[in-house]
Amino acid sequence: MASSRVIVVTSGKGGVGKTTAAASISAALAINGFRVVVMDLDIGLRNLDVVMGLENRIIYNIVDVVQGKCDLKQACIKDRRIENLYLIPASQSDNKDVLKPDDIITLTEQLKYEFDYVIIDCPAGIEQGFENAIAPADEAIVLCTPEVSSIRDADRIIGILHSKSIESKLIINRIIPRLVKSGDMLSHEDVTDVLSIELIGLVEMDDKVVVATNTGKPLVLDKESIAGYAFKRIARRIVGDSDVPVEIPEYNVDLWSKIGKKFGFGK
Numbered sequence: 494m495a496s497s498r499v500i501v502v503t504s505g506k507g508g509v510g511k512t513t514a515a516a517s518i519s520a521a522l523a524i525n526g527f528r529v530v531v532m533d534l535d536i537g538l539r540n541l542d543v544v545m546g547l548e549n550r551i552i553y554n555i556v557d558v559v560q561g562k563c564d565l566k567q568a569c570i571k572d573r574r575i576e577n578l579y580l581i582p583a584s585q586s587d588n589k590d591v592l593k594p595d596d597i598i599t600l601t602e603q604l605k606y607e608f609d610y611v612i613i614d615c616p617a618g619i620e621q622g623f624e625n626a627i628a629p630a631d632e633a634i635v636l637c638t639p640e641v642s643s644i645r646d647a648d649r650i651i652g653i654l655h656s657k658s659i660e661s662k663l664i665i666n667r668i669i670p671r672l673v674k675s676g677d678m679l680s681h682e683d684v685t686d687v688l689s690i691e692l693i694g695l696v697e698m699d700d701k702v703v704v705a706t707n708t709g710k711p712l713v714l715d716k717e718s719i720a721g722y723a724f725k726r727i728a729r730r731i732v733g734d735s736d737v738p739v740e741i742p743e744y745n746v747d748l749w750s751k752i753g754k755k756f757g758f759g760k
Contacts, residue, residue, distance in 0.1 A: 497605035500612050500731070501630040501659075504637060505646030507617030510666045511636050513702055513712065515614040516544045517721065518634070520711040521728030523578035527609040530569060530579040532600075534626045535616040536591065539583035545572065546709020547580050556584040559596045565603055575711060579608075589621045594628030601629035619653065627654065633661045635690070639668060639679040644687055651690060664694045664727060670742040681741070694727035696720050697742055 502515040512535075519531040532555060533541035542548040547570050553563040558581070565581075572578040584591070597613075604611045613630065616622035627633065633654050637647035647663075654661045665681050672678035681695050699720035705712040712721040713728075729737040 497608060498610050499601055499605070499629050499631045500610065500634060501615050501626050501632075502612060502634045502636060503615035503623070503626065503650055503654075504617065504635065504643070505619065505650040506637070506643050509636050509638050509643055510696075510702070511617075512540050512544055512614055513706065513720075514634070514636050514664060514666065514696075514724065515612055516541060517712045517724035518728055518731065519610070519612045520545075520572075520575055520578055521713045521725045522610050522612075522731070523572075523575045524713065524725075525728060525732065526577070527732070528577045528607065529610045529612060530581060530604055530608045531612040531614060532581045533583035533614050534592075534597070534622060535614065536583050536587050536589045536622060537585065538616070539585050541614050542570075542580060542582045543709065544706050545580055545711065547572065547582070548709070551582050554582045554584040555600070556587050556591055558600060559592060565600070572711075574714065589616065589625070592621075592625050594625050597625050598629045619650070627657065627659060630659050633659050634664060634693070635661050635688075636664045636666055637684065637688070638666050639673070639681070639684055641679075644679075644684055648688055651688060662691045662693045663688055664696060665692070666696045667698045668695055668742055669698045673742070692739055693730045694723055695739060695742060696723040696727075 504511045519529045523529045533539050550570050553568040557563045558568045568581050569579045613626050615626035635647050637643040651661050665684050673680050685692050697719050701715055701718035702720050713725050715721050726737050
């Protein structure tokens, strides 16, 4: 139990790909031989089960466990395609206030005896669902996109996590290299200059994400997915593989072009 790690995947802003990230990181860790359980704490709006292709196998959910309607093992759904990967789904019929931080702490302490990694898919916002999700976390992965609104929300989340002594690491998602190159999208350097936390992964925009979500196939099993490849590298960095650096997309931004565009020089 002492070596178990509890990681919350959060963002502040919704719609940045957090659930896909939580599912992909969990699947990649399990492929690497670790026992992994991923918990969906987006009570009332669960989506993780759909992304993982497990929606038809749900009998009990996390609220049922906390309310004593079933035991923990009954709520854990084993993925049949990836050994050692399990899901604890959220409830679709309750609201976030039905759970309290202490409930999630108690549940997580039990999971630590069975799993190497407990991954928590945090709901958007900073209300009760967020407080529940971060309560048992040893560390956090903050996901953002190269957009000002996403960066601002991520910055606020990082501040809250820091105040609770939860170490944060950053994934920048949905990077479009051609837009970065043209100066129409922020680069990863622009984002990290603002957020000032360790960067563990850059994920390019990938149409395969939509396909994976609609089919319920784990993204990391698609050998043609550039996002799936990125998440597999991120998982290796999470476990401490120092031979896997952050891979930088090939946008090769011309600094002087960016400066010229910003200040109106040239065409």
